[in-house]
Amino acid sequence: MGKIILNRLKHMDYSIIVVACLLAGFGLLMIYSSSYVLGYLEYGSANHFFIRQLQWFGLSVFLFIFVALFPYKNYRKLAPMLVIFSIILLILVLVPGVGVVRNYSQRWVGIGPFTFQPTEIIKLFMIIYFASFYSKSEEKLASFKTGVLPPLIILSVMFILILKQPDLGSAALILFACGFIIVCSGVKGRHLLMLGSVGMAIIVYFISSTSYRMERVTSFMDPFADPAGTGYQLVNGYIAIGTGGLWGSGLGNSVQKLGFLPEAHTDFIMAVIIEELGIFGLIILMGAYLFLMFRGVQIAKGTTDMFAKLLAIGITFQMMTQVIINLGAVSGLMPITGVPLPLISYGGSSMLFTMISLGILTNISIKNQMSAA
Template sequence: MKYSIIKDHDWLLILTVFALASFGVLMVFSSSYVEGMYMGEGGSGDPYFFLKRQAVWFLLATILFIFFMHFNYHVFKKLTPYILILSFLSLFLVLVGFGSSGGGAQRWLQLGPFRLQPSEFVKLGMVIYLAQVYSQKQVYIHKFIKGVLPPLIVVGLIFILIMRQPDLGTATAILMVTFFIIFLSGARWIHIIGLGVVGGSLFTVLAVSESYRFRRLTSFVDPFADPMNDGLQLIQGYIAFAHGGLTGTGLGGSVQKLLYLPEAHTDFILAIISEELGILGVLFVLACYGVILFKGVLIGIKCKNPFGSLLAFGIVFQLAIQVVFNIGAVSGLLPITGITLPLVSNGGSSLLVTMVSIAILANISRHNIRQNRLKEDFDNQVKTA
């Protein structure tokens, strides 16, 4: 079997990822330089503060992308115990005095000049763990106690640690991915429906248990009922969309980023994209996501290895959840959960994990392509023998 660096890589997937991530760095700068200048996080007063930080993360993410694109994804099966230990340890450290706070939550670890959000890494870690464990339970996946339940205990503990931060959006995303992987593993419908009822009930209880959380989850229904508090962010986002129109005000021409729209460079960066580049800019973002998700689904379908297939579908669904949650929140169709727009929003941990996740997809695709080429070479040898 001949190796070809051109033919053995999914270049459409790779180029789309880098196009969107590069566009994200540009939009982080455009949406944040006013805040960097006047707010000056840490008193910096530097309009390039967020750009420089995001550019460093993008460079690091690029290096890791290249590495994991060529890292045999099968090795993750052996690394799963260590991934679980690191997941629990990082979340535990956040809660016992080593974490840093922001926005009323304690979700980060300060490691020198870098501030990491462990829950972002845990999301990928849980996809790897669930793909590994359920790929080995195919024989008795129809049995709830022996097949379905054991991994849910681990997921439950992770869920509790993340909710202690608190971060309902990330915790819910992990539960949804877990449910999806169980479904793809071939669990019985009665078990799937039962887990759906339990998960929905748990979300409802958590949503109404804290008044601030309930207000945040329901304010999207009528943001104008409280335009100066819970509805402020969404209303300012609406204004940005309306101001942009079809072609936008031009790169750098946003008015809402002048400290009117909270979290303009993170949660609501899509609103700034719409304001400056119009609906066409939004369509570009959506087209990139469409290519990435479509390619990811094809990779999962073509992979004949149960672990690789579940891993690919888990990564794709995790990414899709984040995209839907963010765009739904910015457009007012879903509650605001604080989940950022993958590859585009400011945030080093999110960018790093998303690019590593897609690099794993590219690696699975590479194995698929090489396996198909091996089969073709074998068939040709048989025909010519």
């Protein structure tokens, strides 16, 4: 056993570990910078959010190493159980007394002092399940009824349960990641066209079915029409970004985080980063994400195992889609959906399962390196 672990450590992709830890470390710095006033006012400690995120980071590093050394093929056997567990979690979120309400949304499960967001877990679990199911031979995928449809029924159930919270951003993110796995699996073109059309119709229907979702989606188009209401967060985000310019006002010198910009330490943390570090800070951050995307694509290309290939593609695409949605919301190019910036925004569940996902990606890379040796 010891020799096996040492051999895996020898072939580990340390570049992923270094970049992930640098991103998380930078996130801790910016969480402190953007939340110390809020932490002091609400909890009597300027370090409140920083300490909590640091604790999650410690646990995340431990689990990253564990999953990086745990053979990824075992996840294929666990896929059905992960689906059942995911549905149970989504039902628990909606149970009064178990589900925790924050900002008019019931997206968390509380167990004593411990609170977590199940959708962060489900993002990864659904990638594992879809990669497992669609890694079949092309002959089996040729049948729409038995080779394509079953996971989509489960995905539809989860999509509806997540919208009940409501959490349109996470629901769309899971839908896009699973859809990308299907595209890369070898499913027939006519099936893809049909699924794409149905998927877009479902998204449009659910967005337009309630005034709340419609307002969230359309308010970004003209935030200045209601700058004190629906456009308040985005307008203050614009002010932060506009103030930052090329080089920023300096680390810790953001004005918008002082009670003007809502969720400055969570989904709008990028506005604070640009205000303090300028466009230069954005470029450095995007360089780190693009490196992880490049490594994810290389790892997917380097394996002959279809399950590993789809798993690597799903993890990589899901993370980059999350980055795009977050930056799109902060810049006003996309609706504000509350999607956090991976490894940067405050949130233990997001930190934990992003690191676990990268650990699985590292595990696939280890297998590739060992096979090539």
